Amino acid sequence: MMSDWFKTKKPHKLPTRAQPATDAPAPRKYDAVVVGAGPAGASAAYFMARDGLDVLLLERGPFPGAKTCGGAAIIAEQAHELFPNFWEEFSYERIVTRLDYWWLSEDSAVTAGFTSSRLSAAPYNRLSVKRKNLYTWLAAKAVAAGATLLLGHHVAGVLLDGYQAVGVRVAPPQSTDYLADLVILADGANSLLAERAGLIPPVTAANLSLYAKETIALPPATIEERFCLPPGQGAAIGLIGYPTAGYNGTGSIHTFHDSINISAGMSVSAYAAGGFSPGDLLERIKKHPRIQPLLDGGVTTEYGAAMIPEGGYHAIPPLVHPGLLIAGDAASLVNGIHGINLAMWSGFYAAKAAFEAKKNRDFSIRKLSLYRTLLDESFILQNMRTNAKAATLQRDRPYLFDLYSRLANEAAYQMVRAYPMPVKDKRKFIWRKVTSLQPVGKIAADIWQVLKVVKG
Ligand SMILES: Cc1cc2nc3c(=O)[nH]c(=O)nc-3n(C[C@H](O)[C@H](O)[C@H](O)COP(=O)(O)OP(=O)(O)OC[C@H]3O[C@@H](n4cnc5c(N)ncnc54)[C@H](O)[C@@H]3O)c2cc1C
Secondary structure (H helix, E strand, C coil): CHHHHHHHCCCCCCCCCCCCCCCCCCCCCEEEEEECCCHHHHHHHHHHHHCCCCEEEECCCCCCCCCCCCEEEEEHHHHHHHCCCHHHCCCCCEEEEEEEEEEECCCCEEEEEEECHHHHCCCCCEEEEEHHHHHHHHHHHHHHCCCEEECCCCEEEEEEECCEEEEEEECCCCCCEEEEEEEEECCCCCCHHHHHCCCCCCCCCCCEEEEEEEEEECCHHHHHHHCCCCCCEEEEEEEEEHHHCCCCEEEEEEECCCEEEEEEEEEHHHHHHHCCCHHHHHHHHHHCCCCHHHHCCCEEEEEEEEEEECCCHHHCCCCEECCEEECHHHHCCCECCECHHHHHHHHHHHHHHHHHHHHCCCCCHHHHCHHHHHHHHCHHHHHHHHCHHHHHHHHHCCCHHHHHHHHHHHHHHHHHCCCCCCHHHHHHHHHHHHHHHCCHHHHHHHHHHHHHHHHC
């Protein structure tokens, strides 16, 4: 059984009390110790172990990737490049064949979407997954390749010799120091380990978003009927506008085999300004007249909150340090809401740099900079660079989503109304309605800013 694999792997014998790094009895030194068994850490551990490095993977939770539970949509085509046909090795939920965006006002939705049976063929475009299944499978691969995984090990800090990272210290009850030539921090959004070690500046409240999410159980046939899906196929819907009440944020709906995931979030600074809680945003979405019928009769099985670093390209901190690399969310490698693939790929590139460093017995910044070079050349950073202006625009003009969703809904509503008036007069009437929400000059200025972003 999948859940038994880590029980059969014997953990290393651990000292039983806390000791300072300097006088602890020399434990076995690893080539690399990886903190966090989410997609970034488990991928790094897998690729390093596969290349013959001696790897220790430490996870504070009771299962890999415990920080962000629930489900997600993974871009399968990209993950397939790293883990060919990975969907054959673990149980995913649905093949996503319907991608929608809904611009919501208080009572309506203007929607744009794409659905195609072509998306149902392997290699799939997107798969909805339960994180626990995906992350456990990935960590199991790392273990099968030779890495050692220790669950329930909370890393308290990075051990430094001058500026060189030389290992990590695990908090009580294990209170153990683990030494390594290379430390990879993959501890997720808002990496306190990197911050406390003075390796990165604190993540700002404007660049960190907090999402509330809820899993609602429904029979598979009901989900397929409500979302117009063939059996086994799924939908991913981005929700824009009304859910975040004029602040910088979004919501989403994902379908799983027998449940729906609904989430909403915005930047930490927006919560402070708006006086909302993450739960308030979720309730706004759930009560929306276009969304409530999709959830009707469902039973809440999971509720939680999690952070996403959404600062974009310009918020990426220094990722390479003497004897240490930072990957995944800890490195702010998130594009929009998508982070799982970026985490996996950054783990892969970190492993490549680790392999070269080990071959040359050189774990200096100079040698490890290969990691940053590979990232820079990859689709990950190229796409983040392309989207950098969009992230800034969204942060500087947080009203855009809400205002233009309301505007689009008002225009659409008036267009479908059948007033007894000539079309020419109706057009003027609609224009007056729309410009009463935002004056023409300001609409033109917003369009100009958006065009500048689109032009790149
Ligand atoms: C609500 C929400 C919805 C999302 N939806 C999607 C989506 O649909 N598609 C997508 O691609 N991405 C999505 N994301 C983003 C995605 O979840 C992350 O980008 C991805 O999980 C990052 O992987 P990671 O390995 O860097 O970090 P994580 O997945 O956060 O893993 C970090 C791991 O480190 C462990 N850890 C942390 N601190 C320590 C410590 N001190 N000691 C030991 N272990 C530690 C944690 O327990 C955790 O297991 C979503 C995020 C949120 C919050």
